[in-house]
Structures are given as structure tokens and as C-alpha cells.
Amino acid sequence: MSDPLRIESGELTAAEILEALREGRRVVVEAELLGGTHELSLRHDGDIYYCDTPTTLHKHDDEAGMRACIEKMGYGRAE
DSSP, X not given: OOOXXXXXXXXXXXXXXXXXXXXXXXXXXXXXXXTEEEEEEXXXXXXXXXXXXXXXXXXXXXXXXXXXXXXXXXXXXXX
16 A cells, blocks of 8 residues: 555645545545644545544545535645
8 A cells, every 4th residue: 555645735636635545545634623733534445435534434425425525624725
């Protein structure tokens, strides 16, 4: 498995993040959450997309759901 791609929230577009996930990379995002800076992990196992935050694990069945999450939460910058 390759090293995770480490980024700050808004550093890459949602498309760039999704491309890394499709390539099998885990993306670790440093983001402002819960009044502080935290790391969260985005990953794809080939079937399900995962967004593992300090408080919960979100699952998305498809790329559209993951894109919506990335955009809603501000992990990727506007395209």
C-alpha cells in the first residue's frame, strides 16, 4: 500500500482527492473541526468510500456521495 496523501483542507479540488482515492491512496486531511485542527482520513476499498473523522465514520456507496461529502465539509477547494 502506498503512503497516504497528506493535505490541508482546501488544498486540492474534490476531483483531485477522488482521483487519489481511485488510485488506491488514502487521503489524510488536516481540517478545522470541533474548535480545533484535526486529521481525518478519506479512503476507498474498491466498493465503499469512507470518511473517518474524529467523531464518526461516514460511508458512501458511490463517488457522487463522496464528492458531495468532500464539497459539503469543505475538504476540497471549489473547482
